[in-house]
Amino acid sequence: MTLVHFTASKIVAEQSRAQQQSISPAISLIIEQLLKPLHISQTLAEAKELKDLMKDKNIDENAMFSMLKRIENEFGMAFFIASESSRMQYNSNGTKLALIENKVDWYFRYKAAPNDAIADIGQWQDPHFYIDLKVYDEDGNFLGFFGISKSLDSFVDIFAQYKRVYGYDFIFVDQDNNIALSSDPNLIVEETTFKTLESLDWYKSLDIDKLPDGSLNNLLVKASGVDALIAEVKVEPFGWTMYLLTPLQARQTEISRSFIISIVTLLVIIFALFMLIYHLLYYFKQDMQKNFQTDPLTRLPNRNKVELRYAEMLDKGIEVGLVLIDIDHFKTVNDTHGHNAGDNVLRQISHMLSNQLREGDVVGRWGGEEFVLLLPDTTPEQAYDVAQKLRENMSNMTASTGSLALQVTASFGVSHTDTHRPLTEVVGYADDALYQAKRDGRNIVRMQLPK
Missing domain, CATH: 3.30.450.20 (PAS domain)
Structure with missing residues (x-):
């Protein structure tokens, strides 16, 4: 009895080791051959x-x-x-x-x-x-x-190699029960004719109406004369179902069935967890893109991105010069030449601003015809000089609307902080300076610093 018990234990242990070794490649196979191409x-x-x-x-x-x-x-x-x-x-x-x-x-x-x-x-x-x-x-x-x-030939080769190593058979079935992919090359579609799940001998032997929810999961069937345990996994991105057929040796069936069910169940759970993580990461990525996307028109950082960069600069303990830029009489450009012309002007001005700044400086679109500059490690006087230089360059540039050239100018408001102040406070001072520049005749730089 001890020898029988030891022998049975060794059989289960060996089968356990083989099953454990097959779990990771099974998941990798699905990810590499189906989900990775989908993600790419x-x-x-x-x-x-x-x-x-x-x-x-x-x-x-x-x-x-x-x-x-x-x-x-x-x-x-x-x-x-x-x-x-x-x-x-x-x-x-x-x-x-x-x-x-x-x-x-x-x-x-x-x-x-x-x-x-x-x-x-x-x-x-x-x-x-x-x-x-x-x-x-x-x-x-x-x-x-x-x-x-x-090519389906590439799947046949990969599945054949996997079956040779681990002994598993894969069958991927689409929404119409057509066999789309399989480790058995005889089940692969020929010309325009699909094999179906209903055409398989082991499937015909099942009483589907008596199965709970019609699921084949954990069923023991005889496929090609060999006992096999079925695991059923939904491949949600495609609306397909994968059937994993695990062959069981005749002498090991009774002693191994419960253990193999546990292993296959674990495989299904791991796959389900992977799909859960995949969807969580997908929605997280969507949320990140929504919050930190660039401005679609100018391809500059939007307001959220500027706020993030400002916070990073303050965390480093450096002083920051801030410049608000408002294009003069921009409404006239839109009203006279159309919004497409206005968009062209905004793109050219954003390109000019990007090319004039230092590495580490940030230029973003603040809204409408307004731009904002963050100038790290910059004193108020240096920020003012940068604004003056940009004002001169802008007044000297010719912006094309697509059909004609326009001379554009802008008003500049400069502020500065060397302490932890909210961005809204620093922008508020720059905004006051900007409106002072407009009141003084536009195409002017004005500066207002926090008290």
Whole structure:
């Protein structure tokens, strides 16, 4: 009895070790092959360069292919852009395809779908796994699709290697119960024909109606003549379900079943925790972007970012010069030449200000036609001199509205602090000085310091 107990314990211990070793690679496989491409494509789909190319009515195909090739080399993945403007699909391998209705079905079908992110299998001559992401401009107008494609052959090779080492079988099923990906190459889609979950012998043997919620989780089935335990995991970003089939040796089934259930349950919990952390990080990133984004027009730090940099300077115990700049008669520019002309002027002035400052100085857009400068390690007199120099440079520059050139000037208000004062207090003094400059005739620098 002791020998039997010892033998059984060794069997369980060895199986435990093998199961433990397989957990980390299983998670890594899902992350590396499915979630990582999704994250990369989501990030790249928000790039300004991409949106600028896609919203241009006359698509610059050379620039399009150049960008696609560059990111393919950088990330080692194949990318594509399907443009609504030109109704063409551009691939990172340099090929393109006309998006013709009733001929290229996926584009028009997914365009009408409510989802912004879609995973599918397509290109039947050489089937690929695709991640299709809808791209919109700043006004919410649909620009087309951006995404990643991976050959199904690459999945077959990776899954085969994993199965060879750990003995697991993977089956990924889409919303329609079509088998999209599998470690069994015989289940991979051929031409336009998908295998389905219902076509598998082990699935046919199940009484689905008697299963709680129709879930296959923790079921013991006989697949290809071998007992296997099923773990069911929802891959939420794609709306897919992953079935992980763990083979059990006939002599180990009874003694190992409870232990393997615990291991597979742990795998599911780890995956669920990963998805929870992923969503938390996603919303945290969105919140950070919302609070600390740059000004979309001038690409300068916005008010929140300026406040953060001001706090960092005070924490270092350094004195800070602050300059408020207000463009003179800017309303006249908008009223006379239009808001697009005004936007062009704001961009050129922000570029001039950025180029004139030292490393470590901060120029931000304070609001409307107002800019703010933070000048660390600067005395009041030095801040005043900087403002005078900028005033002269601005009055000497010619700003283009796109169709004609304008002479612009600005009024400057200077303040300063060498102690921990709230930014609103220092700005208040600079604001008073700015209005004094306006009252004195504009295109003038005035300074007011805290008492």
